[in-house]
Amino acid sequence: MDRTTCLIAGGGPAGIMLGLLLARGGIAVTVLEKHADFLRDFRGDTVHAATVQLLDELGLGNAFRTLPQTRLQNFQLPQPDGQILLLGDFSRLKPPYDYVAMIPQWDFLDFLVGAAKLEPSFSIRMNTQVTGLSFDGERVSGVQWRDRSGAEGEIVADLVVACDGRHSIVRDAAGFVPRDFKVPLDTWWFRLPRYPDEMGDVATLTPQFGDRELMLTFTRESFYQVAYFAEKGADSRLRAEGIERFRQRITTMRPDFADRLDTLQSMDDLHMLDVRLNRLNTWHRPGLLCIGDAAHAMSPAGGVGINLAIQDAVATATRLAEPLRKGNVTEADLAAVQELRWMPTVLIQQMQRILHRLIFVPAFEGKRVGPPKLAVTLLRAIPAISGLTARFAAFGPRPEHAPDFARRPQTVAAPETKTGAEAPV
Incomplete structure (x- = not known):
């Protein structure tokens, strides 16, 4: 039987970012990822400005910018009359956070894992899936796992964090049932x-x-x-x-x-x-915390899922690092993480539900093509609105920042950048 301080189920953006941050705080962390690598198509590939800013705070921003990627700097919508509607004008934001980076998720995850492996307290096991939870009374005390060879085992942990996505095995094993919202x-x-x-x-x-x-x-x-x-x-x-x-x-x-x-x-x-939109009313129980899609599955509308999950990871590391060092993570500590991330989650999901009603439902019913006329009129009459929408898309509500213990100087010099062009959306 193995032991770690924090066991993270799932090597997606939330799990790897959380592992990196906690390891920089000197906390023993083990990530279990069921796949052999991260090479899977059609996962979220957008890295928004809030995440790029976080990478800068971690000293990884310049290295990230050297990875092959493309940049979106304006969101535009062609109109039936031939005009262009500017939905989000990132040029109104302060550089260098005036774009959305598009990069294959496997490259992004490999990049984060490379940084995390520099920390002696970080460990990741590929080809290893969490199959269930261990309990000490009512408290989650660890996980059971099985690897691709068929070997099985148990890892005891002070805290288990479920980052294993919208079909979370850990969440189900804990008896959590998310509240689903109708998706069209x-x-x-x-x-x-x-x-x-x-x-x-x-x-x-x-x-x-x-x-x-x-x-x-x-x-x-x-x-x-x-x-x-x-x-649907x-x-x-x-x-x-x-x-x-x-x-x-x-x-x-x-x-x-x-x-x-x-x-x-x-x-x-x-x-x-299979698009889902849901969230848990309670993200935790003694010894266990759910974040990312395990706590709140997001619609693809707006492409914010990765960034919301990463913000969850930052809040988790910031709030729980000290209790983990002391070996005394309480339910109050876990509840504090949910409290930090509840408002951004609810607000973004509500906005996605509005987009569903205003854009997708009328289109599927053959009633309207494109955004409502009032929205078009306002965007044309008040161009500054496009700056507000760009800021919301780039940073979201209440973005998180790297805790002091995880910050480092930039590892490489800033690369030369080209001025981006407008991109229709």
Whole structure:
């Protein structure tokens, strides 16, 4: 039987960031990740300004900027009359936090793990899945695990933190049941090639509205990443229609993609995301804390899931580092973390629900294409609103900052940067 101070279930953005921060505080931390690596498509790839600022505080910002990535600096929406509606103007924000970085999540996680492994108290076990919880009376005292070889074991810990996502095994083992909110959409992700004459530096997000359907195209370094949105529960219908009918749907919204849709050989080339929006009323019990998607699954609307999870991790490390050092984490300590992160979570989820009602539901019902006329009028009449929306998207409500014990000088010099261009959304 092994022992650690903090056992983190799940090596996603919340789990790895929490492990890095606690290890910098000298706390023994073990992360268990069920996969052999982080190479999985269509996970969240947006790193917002609040996270970039956090990396600067940790002394990792300049090194992060050297990683291959593209930058979004303005969110725009083409209008039916040919005009461009500026939804978020990041140029109104103070540099260097005037953009959203788009980087494959596996590169981001590998980067964070590399930094964490410099700390002697950090340990990560790949190919190792948490299968259940251990208890000492009513208190969670550790986890059971199983690795890919079939070996099993137990790790005792002063605190277990569930960072194992929206289908959290740890949360279920603790008997927690999240409150679900009605969601009108599911998402199907796929990639399409970019041709050499389409290459460029600028990352763009371009929406298209079809007949009771929507599509969002992300222009990436060498390919297009596409999200197709349809009403909740449409997966069986779409698969029954087959890949040829799906190609026709995409061609209708993006005729310029017609010459490359043959790269979609079957419906198996689409990655379907069962969109959920939920949260736990209580994130903790003695010896256990849930954060990130394990505590609150987010809609893809706004692309804020990664950043909200990382903010949870920062608040957790800041509030619990000292109790963990003393070996005395109380329920009051765990409740304090939830209290810190409750307002941002509820506010963002409420805004996502509003976006569902104002954008997705009317589109799926064939009642309206694009945002409400009042919103369009206000954005055109008061350009400063685009700065407020950009700030909310970049930092969110009440962003967290690195605790003093985790801060370090920059590890590399600041790289040269290019001025970004406007990006439609």
